[in-house]
Amino acid sequence: MNLVFDVLTVLAVCAGAFFFLAGTIGLLRFPDALSRLHALTKADNLGLGLIVLGLLFQAEELFVALKLIGVWLLGLLAAATVTQLIARAIQPAGLRD
Amino acid sequence: MADFLLAAAGFVLATVALGLVRILRGPGDADRIMAAQLLGTGGIAALVLLAEANGVPAAVDVALVLALLAAFVSVAFVESVARSTADRT
Numbered sequence: 168m169n170l171v172f173d174v175l176t177v178l179a180v181c182a183g184a185f186f187f188l189a190g191t192i193g194l195l196r197f198p199d200a201l202s203r204l205h206a207l208t209k210a211d212n213l214g215l216g217l218i219v220l221g222l223l224f225q226a227e228e229l230f231v232a233l234k235l236i237g238v239w240l241l242g243l244l245a246a247a248t249v250t251q252l253i254a255r256a257i258q259p260a261g262l263r264d
Numbered sequence: 265m266a267d268f269l270l271a272a273a274g275f276v277l278a279t280v281a282l283g284l285v286r287i288l289r290g291p292g293d294a295d296r297i298m299a300a301q302l303l304g305t306g307g308i309a310a311l312v313l314l315a316e317a318n319g320v321p322a323a324v325d326v327a328l329v330l331a332l333l334a335a336f337v338s339v340a341f342v343e344s345v346a347r348s349t350a351d352r353t
Contacts (some may be wrong), residue, residue: 169267171266180313187276187306191283194302200294203286207298209335211305218309225265231321235312238327243307245335249301250340257294262351 304334
């Protein structure tokens with residue numbers, strides 16, 4: 168059973184690291200600020216979620232697992248709010264309603 | 265398992281460091297704040313990985329605080345942009 172959990176951890180953490188790489192490449196390569204924002208916030212928080220998921224398989228107590236999930240939820244909430252705020256701040260004037 | 269998690273933490277930190285090139289290149293302030301946002305998310309991921317790899321549960325609490333505070337950087341940025349555009353009009 169431990170081996171199964173270890174394999175799941177390796178898979179999820181690898182997938183998470185891949186999404187972090189994707190987010191960084193998007194931030195460096197995408198042509199304008201709004202698409203960079205899109206690449207960054209979505210890919211990174213998916214990566215964080217997958218890493219947290221991978222670590223959940225290693226958590227020995229329920230409290231530790233809940234705290235890890237709390238970290239991820241807080242990250243998601245912060246990213247969603249901040250993305251909207253930044254996008255509104257850098258929106259071209261012609262698109263403003 | 266600890267070695268793998270340490271390697272993963274190092275990899276995430278390396279991608280974050282690569283993303284910081286955006287702070288140098290800009291061009292806008294918003295792009296720079298986005299790279300700082302990336303540093304926040306990547307820092308949280310590296311901290312939870314290190315907590316598990318080294319058996320330091322307190323690092324998860326540090327990650328929790330970082331998740332809470334990283335958002336305020338961008339909020340302060342947006343606030344200052346809003347203020348400067350309000351001054352101009």
